[in-house]
Amino acid sequence: MRTYRIAVIPGDGIGTEVIPPTLKALDRLASRGGFAFVHDELDWSCARYRATGAMMPADGLARIAGHDAILLGAVGWPDVPDHVSLWGLLIPIRRQFRQYVNLRPIKVLPGLPGPLRDPSTVDLVIVRENVEGEYSEIGGRQNRGFPDELAVQQAVFTRAGVTRVADYAFELARARGGRLTSATKSNGIVHTMPFWDEIVRERAAGFPDVTWRQEHIDALAAKLVLRPGDFDVIVASNLFGDILSDLAAALAGSIGVAPAANLNPEREFPSMFEPVHGSAPDIAGKGIANPLGALWSAAMMLDHLGRPESAAELLHAIETVLADGTTRTPDLGGTASTDDFADAVLAALPR
Numbered sequence: 001m002r003t004y005r006i007a008v009i010p011g012d013g014i015g016t017e018v019i020p021p022t023l024k025a026l027d028r029l030a031s032r033g034g035f036a037f038v039h040d041e042l043d044w045s046c047a048r049y050r051a052t053g054a055m056m057p058a059d060g061l062a063r064i065a066g067h068d069a070i071l072l073g074a075v076g077w078p079d080v081p082d083h084v085s086l087w088g089l090l091i092p093i094r095r096q097f098r099q100y101v102n103l104r105p106i107k108v109l110p111g112l113p114g115p116l117r118d119p120s121t122v123d124l125v126i127v128r129e130n131v132e133g134e135y136s137e138i139g140g141r142q143n144r145g146f147p148d149e150l151a152v153q154q155a156v157f158t159r160a161g162v163t164r165v166a167d168y169a170f171e172l173a174r175a176r177g178g179r180l181t182s183a184t185k186s187n188g189i190v191h192t193m194p195f196w197d198e199i200v201r202e203r204a205a206g207f208p209d210v211t212w213r214q215e216h217i218d219a220l221a222a223k224l225v226l227r228p229g230d231f232d233v234i235v236a237s238n239l240f241g242d243i244l245s246d247l248a249a250a251l252a253g254s255i256g257v258a259p260a261a262n263l264n265p266e267r268e269f270p271s272m273f274e275p276v277h278g279s280a281p282d283i284a285g286k287g288i289a290n291p292l293g294a295l296w297s298a299a300m301m302l303d304h305l306g307r308p309e310s311a312a313e314l315l316h317a318i319e320t321v322l323a324d325g326t327t328r329t330p331d332l333g334g335t336a337s338t339d340d341f342a343d344a345v346l347a348a349l350p351r
């Protein structure tokens, strides 16, 4: 029997609440599908940072480099600066394991209440560049505490980095029916964004069957709200992709429902699956977090591991519970707890 070794990092806040029911669902699907999971649960988190001064052990990445996948809950807590928690855990994993594609599908599942008049038109995928761009270590601060204090942050865009993410997005657009939008801001950002545009245009020549266009990020954000049906695959830099995917998740009803896959497409390293939402300190500990984003991320992990039937079963069970409408967490206007929703999904899985 095939056994998949998964590094499980519940992390902080509601991450620790949405991951346990997700593991339960994964085990149920595995036993039905004739495979198994070994979960190696890791305490890498802000709590660990407080206790030891590090979000993860010094050899942490080496310990999980041989795993089949990583399942992560959420990272961040108010008593640890956000840049410390993010750069101490999530970003090293993405970079060391060459997870240069962050795939964020946004779809309005049946029964999801959302702010749009016609939510049925929302079915798109954001391909976020995940290891370079505006998230950079290059820069510094000077003259701290003086009136002329300054901070400089250097964005880094490489030909190889833009090329590979653009190619991934064009391939995906081709597979989904042939429409791609590239997010830019080359009117205001005069070096990196024209460079991004040039490379996307060059790569487009290899995909004559894909209709593509570029949009400035500000106009794109507005159009996404007004006419989401105009978009299919959107490729964006690290920061633009992060912002757009939260916006698009809100259009789909709640940021609690959105999944993400941090992919190493070459499969030289494990890929990481995580809900888009963060640790949500405002609701953490109340047992009311929506586990849908984590469950959907687990479905993406099953797909990645070559178990598309199990992924489809999990998505179908989620859709069944949403369509029924009686079990919804408060972010979707209901009163169900995290476990109520997860138990309903388990009950809707085929026996």
Ligand code: GGG
Pocket: 072, 073, 074, 075, 076, 086, 242, 274, 275, 276, 277, 278, 279
């Ligand atoms: N589950 C995802 C999570 O905890 N995200 C925290 C966060 O701030 N992420 C920023 C990013 O993805 O760049």
